[in-house]
Amino acid sequence: MNVLEQTEDTLKQEIADAVVKANLATKEQLPDIVLEKPKDKAHGDFAANIAMQLARIAKKAPRQIADDIIENLDQTKASIEKIEVAGPGFINFFMKNDFLGDIIPTILDADTAYGKTDTGKGEKVQVEFVSVNPTGDLHLGHARGAAYGDVLCNVLDAAGYDVQREYYINDAGNQIDKLAYSVEARYLQELGQDVEMPEDGYHGQAIVDIAKKIVAEDGDQWVNKDKEERVAYFKEFGLQSSLENIKNDLKAFRVEFDNWFSERSLYQDEKISDALKKLEEGNYIYEKDDATWFKSTEYGDDKDRVLVKSDGSYTYLTPDIAYHKDKLERGFDQIINVWGADHHGYVPRMRAAIQALGYPSEKFHVKIIQMVNLFEGGEKVRMSKRTGRAVALRDLIEDVGVDAARYFFVTRSNDSQLDFDMDLARSESNENPIYYVQYAHARICTMLEQAKSKEFQTDEAFDASLLTAEKEVDLLKKLAEFPQVVAEAAEKHLPHKVTQYVFDLASLLHSFYNAEKVLDQDNLERTNARIALMKAVRTALANGLTLIGVSVPEKM
């Protein structure tokens, strides 16, 4: 429990007591006490709207109620400096802020652990993300999902959840057959044969590279082999090569998974037939037009879905149902799926399946990642996986760097489309927000270096009461918020809150830096306190940037 939460809790309790004491409402009638942090400093450190909420229950004017509450409030207990009633009946609390003195030691003591909480109480959460078909390169859209998923996991982990990162490998469907035929065509083309690509094949450069690799290793020895044998080999080779590419790209993007789950294993372990059996037992299955259908409409889907096609093969949905059943059987409290916007129509049928299997749908979360539009030179760059002109993740990293790419992807909410400005991400200038934050960190490091070389005392002991300048208090308050920001980002699955926070903190730091001098020969006591403050800010910035997966430079 951090200092800020403690202060809030005490205050809430005091308010609740005061309401009861003033006979405004009974304990049972009492609504949840809500404290908000006003945007405007003139409205205090906390504001309560309880008087307005009680207007109906107490049958009094809100401002009158507010006065009654204040009268019955024990101000010393909650360490309140001043209380005002404002506007329609807000009660504004100005705190003594003596808790701010504790914040720096708390941060320096926690160090890299500052920001961590036990909000998640060790709840088991699994996040499945990226899960791109192993049939080509990762491109821009996947990159956004990768960044979102990875930062979400970092944030969940920091908030005390037990997180597992998983990648679902689609290595069994007919897209893998298409992959095999595509590789075959490219292979033969590589050897000068006039072969056409399959109509629905994969036209990306990645396939050409795989074919080249086969030629380099085996020459033309597959040309005269039996077609079936050849395709079977190309399938495995293509699959492994693609997976290797994907893993390398993700690693370069600083994304690593705990578990790679193979779709094939569902077949091997008879998980699919198990799932079908379970659905059948629940009477959610019927036969029509030589196919097997799932009554997903019973749980709100638009139409029923085919599970077994008339040719006897499964649709994509079938193994995926078995996969989700398996996930839930592994005992997760939450399973979070990160999907692209083009898959959103798939959500209701999956949710239906989970309910039909008897699992609570509250455990199942889908985060939809909206599309990324790439802009360069003020113009929209078209992307298409089919034509192979997609902007690959690899190229993006090479072009703008991992830091900028990751930062940009988690700056915006996942359900807003993202305009990715290549020129901006590339630019090493003040236009680029990533440098703004990193620069704040580097600036502090420089100051601390100077402090050392100029032999300022940098004791453990310092007098926090010397930090009273407006910008210092702003920094302290912001620092105190960090654990809550991380916890909120985790609970609501909104990693961009952390990006926002880190930017705001950097902004306060820069502002402070320009207004006040840290290293001051004429005021060594205050210098010592400010050095401690700078260390605390550096820690919070570093921890925030680390959660985003961005590097933390000491010099720029």
Place this chain on the structure above:
RNA sequence: GUCCCAGUAGCUCAGCUGGAUAGAGCAACAGACUUCUAAUCUGUAGGUCGGGAGUUCGAAUCUCUCCUGGGACGCCA
């Protein structure tokens, strides 16, 4: 036609569980380096929160409806 997401400053976007005078960055304009890093700071200007109705003490936020943009509506994956 049905469903999902978005519509907030010139541009890109935040805006929590409904709260007070709707915020930030960029762009524009005016300033600040003999000083710990100017990749910075300070200030000014910029808004019918897509339109309309409703819910209530109070709506950018909730409900309904319409408009615009994007996406999805397969025995594809």
